[in-house]
Amino acid sequence: MKYDEFLGLLKYRRSIRVFKPEPIPDEYVMKILDAAHYAMSGANSQPWEFLVVEDRRNREKLYQAYLKDFDMIYHLEQQRTPKYKHPAFKMRVDDRDEAIGKFANWKDAPVYICVLEDPRKMFGSVLAARSDFCAASHSILATTMGHLSMTIQLAVASLGLGSQRVDVFVQEPYRQILGYPEPLRLNIIVPVGYRTLEPGPPHRLPLEALVHFERYDMKKYVRSEDFLKYLGKIRKRGKRHGSPPASNK
Secondary structure, three states: OOHHHHHHHHHHOOEOOOEOOOOOOHHHHHHHHHHHOOOOOHHHOOOEEEEEEOOHHHHHHHHHHHHHHHHHHHHHHOOOOHHHOOHHHOOOOOOHHHHHHHHOOOOOOOEEEEEEEOHHHHHHOOOHHHOOOOOHHHHHHHHHHHHHHHHHHHHHHHOOOEEOOEEOOOOHHHHHHHOOOOOOEEEEEEEEEOEOOOOOOOOOOOHHHOOOEOEOOHHHOOOHHHHHHHHHHHHHHOOOOOOOOOOOO
8 A cells, every 4th residue: 555545544534423324234344353353452462352233223222321421421521611612512501412413423323343352361461461450551451452443443444434433431231232241341332334424634733733853842832821722723623524413302
């Protein structure tokens, strides 16, 4: 692959919030998973497994479990000054359904890839042998699972499909639905399907503001007193790409 092709794939990959309900070929799902399991991992420990959910009833159960998590996120976000709220939450404090339509309306994706992590496997890392299992080794696990997540998203994009990363916080509801044992944990859910729209190129900060040569350039340092300006800048750039209002109003 040439650099320009790779850069084009990176720019094409976007977090897609709304999907067409049409099924995607089983071959595509296996291609995504095949690419995913080549992701980087600490000492090649590969602490992941994949659980593919296509049954409509099971997808609905997972989505409803996520909405309970979403309620906490939504109400915590309302504590922010409106100027600094995530774009999906700039609305009346009681208009939860509109927020769902903007931020968490991925229920129609025909496939959910549930990514499980097995923290025991991180003992394969040479750093884990020197550290507290719950401290440094856990950060290695988090980094490894981040590599895996990005690999999945790029594989999806390479097939002309859409996806997003859905982070999971409370395990028990998902454990009951999917039946995975301890100590495995559900790391993320990746809804996959055909895009309903093309969101256009991503917004990024200027590269020259992020790169230093030889020594750190303090003129580029974001000081504490300037952080709110920085946050306001990325909030303006982070406007959501169009999605219809939630259908469960």
